[in-house]
Amino acid sequence: xxxxxxxxxxxxxxxxxxxxxxxxxxxxxxxxxxxxxxxxxxxxxxxxxxxxxxxxxxxxxxxxxxxxxxxxxxxxxxxxxxxxxxxxxxxxxxxxxxxxxxxxxxxxxxxxxxxxxxxxxxxxxxxxxxxxxxxxxxxxxxxxx
Amino acid sequence: xxxxxxxxxxxxxxxxxxxxxxxxxxxxxxxxxxxxxxxxxxxxxxxxxxxxxxxxxxxxxxxxxxxxxxxxxxxxxxxxxxxxxxxxxxxxxxxxxxxxxxxxxxxxxxxxxxxxxxxxxxxxxxxxxxxxxxxxxxxxxxxxx
DNA sequence: AATATTGTAACAGAATTAATTACAAGTAGA
DNA sequence: TCTACTTGTAATTAATTCTGTTACAATATT
Numbered sequence: 001x002x003x004x005x006x007x008x009x010x011x012x013x014x015x016x017x018x019x020x021x022x023x024x025x026x027x028x029x030x031x032x033x034x035x036x037x038x039x040x041x042x043x044x045x046x047x048x049x050x051x052x053x054x055x056x057x058x059x060x061x062x063x064x065x066x067x068x069x070x071x072x073x074x075x076x077x078x079x080x081x082x083x084x085x086x087x088x089x090x091x092x093x094x095x096x097x098x099x100x101x102x103x104x105x106x107x108x109x110x111x112x113x114x115x116x117x118x119x120x121x122x123x124x125x126x127x128x129x130x131x132x133x134x135x136x137x138x139x140x141x142x143x144x145x
Numbered sequence: 146x147x148x149x150x151x152x153x154x155x156x157x158x159x160x161x162x163x164x165x166x167x168x169x170x171x172x173x174x175x176x177x178x179x180x181x182x183x184x185x186x187x188x189x190x191x192x193x194x195x196x197x198x199x200x201x202x203x204x205x206x207x208x209x210x211x212x213x214x215x216x217x218x219x220x221x222x223x224x225x226x227x228x229x230x231x232x233x234x235x236x237x238x239x240x241x242x243x244x245x246x247x248x249x250x251x252x253x254x255x256x257x258x259x260x261x262x263x264x265x266x267x268x269x270x271x272x273x274x275x276x277x278x279x280x281x282x283x284x285x286x287x288x289x290x
Numbered sequence: 291a292a293t294a295t296t297g298t299a300a301c302a303g304a305a306t307t308a309a310t311t312a313c314a315a316g317t318a319g320a
Numbered sequence: 321t322c323t324a325c326t327t328g329t330a331a332t333t334a335a336t337t338c339t340g341t342t343a344c345a346a347t348a349t350t
Contacts, residue, residue, distance in 0.1 A: 002148075002337095004307060005236035011255055012238065016247045026326070033245040034238060037309055042327060058327050059316030074258060091150035091338095093157065093179060100178040101286045102161045109281040110156055113219060117269040124262040136254040141246045147306095149338060171295070182340055187296060203296045204347030236307095296347075307336075316327075 003089075006081035009034060009044050011074065014130045015137060017054065018069050024062040044081060051080030070131035075122050077130070089121070090114040148234075151226035154179060154189050156219065159275045160282060162199065163214050169207040189226060196225030215276035220267050222275070234266070235259040 012034050017025050027038040027045065034041065045063055048054040053072055056063040065072070079085055092110070096103035157179050162170050172183040172190065179186065190208055193199040198217055201208040210217070224230055237256070241248035 002232060003235045005238045006307090007235060008237045008251075008255060008259075012241065012247065012251050015251060015254075016245075019247055028326085033242045033248045035240045035242050035248070036238065038327095039310070039329090040308065043308095043329085046328070056327075057317085059318080059325085061317090061326055063327095074262075087147060090148045090152060092153045093150045093181065093339095095180045096157065097178045097180050100161075102157065102164055102282055103178045103180070105282040105285040106153075106157050106160060106278075108285060109160075109278050110153060113270070113273045113278075114153075117219075117266045120269040121262045121266040124265040125258070128258045133251075133254050133258075137247055137250040140250040140253060151338090173295085183296095184298090184342085185340065187298085191297070201296075202348080204294080204349080206295055206348090208296095238308095292350085294347100294349080296345105298343100298345085300341100300343085302341080303339090305336100305338080308334090310333075311331085313330090314328085316325105318323100318325085320321100320323080 004082075006044060006047075007074070007078050009036070009040070010048060010077040010081045011130065011133060013041065013044060013048065013063075014053065014065060014069060014072065014077065015134050017063055017065050018130065018134050019137065021064070025064075026061045027063075030063075047081050047083060048077070050083070051076065053077065053080055065130075068131075069134060070129050072130045073126045074128045074130075074133075075125035078122070078125055088114060089118040149227075151189060151192075152219070152223050154181070154185070155193060155222040155226045156275065156278060158186065158189060158193065158208075159198065159210060159214060159217065159222065160279050162208055162210050163275065163279050164282065166209070170209075171206045172208075175208075192226050192228060193222070195228070196221065198222065198225055210275075213276075214279060215274050217275045218271045219273045219275075219278075220270035223267070223270055233259060234263040 016033055027041040030041045031038040045056055049056050052066055054063050055066045096106055098104045161178055172186040176183040176186045190201055194201050197211055199208050200211045241251055243249045
């Protein structure tokens with residue numbers, strides 16, 4: 001049960017690209033901030049690249065946001081790092097009994113509610129941008145002083 | 146990625162208890178409608194019992210809703226079948242680097258947004274009752290004739 | 291007592307996730 | 321050009337989760 005941590009990694013990458021934009025953000029550097037393996041970072045960065053969210057080139061060190069971070073929502077990142085987006089968030093039990101009035105109709109009766117719930121979650125993620133997260137990180141960092 | 150199918154099974158059970166309330170709803174009968182194993186049904190039914198949603202007794206065949214089904218929301222079922230409810234829906238990557246300004250603050254900056262998204266999903270599930278689902282199943286069944 | 295049902299533990303197989311290793315392909319600079 | 325470094329990607333592993341399955345104890349009914 002639960003949603004994988006790739007969204008949090010994707011957000012971390014994008015926020016760090018912005019905050020360390022004067023530096024060279026190699027996968028190794030990003031990995032050391034996230035505390036994971038550079039290959040993991042490259043995999044996620046590749047998904048972000050496919051979605052048009054970061055610029056990164058084979059052989060050349062460093063990555064950059066491909067858009068204004070105020071234009072990248074958490075939902076954009078969520079979709080980017082979960083590319084098989086045809087899959088529904090809630091699983092439905094397979095093949096209920098078509099001989100039973102409940103088995104025959106349950107999926108059609110429940111699916112819309114699952115979709116609504118999923119859509120509500122996605123809409124909430126759409127409200128927040130990487131820029132919002134970056135501002136908050138900077139505020140928190142200043143408040144520590 | 147994704148949420149397990151126990152919610153859909155739990156809804157199926159409760160809807161069937163209502164629609165077949167004149168019959169004796171053994172775990173075997175429920176399982177035949179859901180198309181799963183009676184033990185799976187008993188496990189889920191046990192979770193629903195723990196949450197006060199169904200009545201079921203060792204040794205005595207059949208289960209019944211423990212409340213009016215118009216008072217049981219999909220969120221009630223969701224919570225019942227996912228009893229470790231302290232766990233957050235979105236996973237966060239572990240132990241980011243506290244030496245990095247982003248690593249140090251990212252979790253605190255992202256967590257509220259994840260909670261908001263999760264809460265939005267839950268609120269949507271709270272809007273729908275088992276009674277709504279049952280009515281829809283009956284409507285669909287009548288429409289087939 | 292005999293029978294049937296629920297409750298529960300234990301286990302297996304599949305799928306997913308995250309980390310890791312290995313290496314090919316590419317770029318940049320000496 | 322050659323060397324060093326980086327990204328891209330495939331393959332593998334370990335851990336976890338999920339669903340189904342078997343087995344059996346505990347309980348109730350007849």
